[in-house]
Amino acid sequence: MPSDRAPGDPVEIECYGPVARAVHWAVAALAVITVSLGWAIPEAPRGTESRETLLLLHRSAGLLILGLMVFRIGWRLTHPAPRLPAGFPRIEAAAAYADHVLLYLLFLVMPLSGYIGAAAAGHSVSVFGLFAIPPLLPVDPRLSQVAIAVHLAVQFLVYALVAVHVAAALMHRFVRRNRVLDRMLPLRRPG
Numbered sequence: 001m002p003s004d005r006a007p008g009d010p011v012e013i014e015c016y017g018p019v020a021r022a023v024h025w026a027v028a029a030l031a032v033i034t035v036s037l038g039w040a041i042p043e044a045p046r047g048t049e050s051r052e053t054l055l056l057l058h059r060s061a062g063l064l065i066l067g068l069m070v071f072r073i074g075w076r077l078t079h080p081a082p083r084l085p086a087g088f089p090r091i092e093a094a095a096a097y098a099d100h101v102l103l104y105l106l107f108l109v110m111p112l113s114g115y116i117g118a119a120a121a122g123h124s125v126s127v128f129g130l131f132a133i134p135p136l137l138p139v140d141p142r143l144s145q146v147a148i149a150v151h152l153a154v155q156f157l158v159y160a161l162v163a164v165h166v167a168a169a170l171m172h173r174f175v176r177r178n179r180v181l182d183r184m185l186p187l188r189r190p191g
């Protein structure tokens with residue numbers, strides 16, 4: 001069985017463990033949902049109930065991503081990634097590493113900028129109507145505007161990096177025909 005192992009464990013890791021895979025696919029699914037909801041927000045007229053619902057769901061899903069990313073970073077720091085297949089070009093390994101680090105970073109920047117945009121405007125953020133996170137910073141309309149501008153701009157970096165990431169995964173699977181994608185697929189393990 002694949003497993004997540006602590007650093008220093010003598011047994012070589014062949015693929016991502018079940019926790020790393022589960023969180024990877026949970027974040028990927030939530031990202032699709034959050035971005036779709038985000039795109040729908042401007043379509044709903046201001047002050048309508050549908051806009052409020054879209055905002056509630058978008059913010060809640062985004063904060064769920066934030067929680068998962070914080071957990072994931074802690075998990076990753078204590079559970080190293082499996083080694084890449086032998087002979088993997090160093091330049092590609094470096095590019096994959098950079099893509100992963102940037103994805104971690106951007107999936108913190110997106111929810112944090114969204115939260116700051118709301119909090120600096122004096123709004124608490126409800127999480128699926130279950131509980132609310134109060135504004136943890138003083139009201140600052142300028143900061144709120146900057147945060148929302150960052151939020152809206154950084155989405156395009158997210159699209160670019162995810163596109164490169166998915167293209168690389170598919171390239172490994174269908175062109176190189178190696179086992180890189182298998183290491184992250186649920187219920188699969190490299191031979």
Ligand code: HEM
Binds near residue numbers: 031117125
């Ligand atoms: C990974 C998490 C998130 C992603 C990927 C994301 C993505 C997006 C996208 C794609 C849009 C639509 C932008 C457009 O209309 O072009 C948007 C809008 C928005 N997001 Fe997020 N978001 C995330 C988290 C959050 C969070 C946690 C909050 C607040 C707590 C938030 C608040 C907002 C608001 C208020 C808007 C509307 C901005 C406006 O049109 O003025 N987002 N987001």
Ligand code: HEM
Binds near residue numbers: 162181
């Ligand atoms: C929003 C969507 C996604 C995000 C944010 C994301 C993020 C990440 C991150 C941060 C890693 C690095 C894991 C680590 O080593 O700590 C990773 C690995 C990986 N992801 Fe994604 N991913 C997404 C979607 C996808 C999709 C759709 C695929 C497949 C088509 C995919 C395939 C992989 C594979 C194969 C790896 C392992 C790469 C390796 O072993 O070097 N990801 N992903």
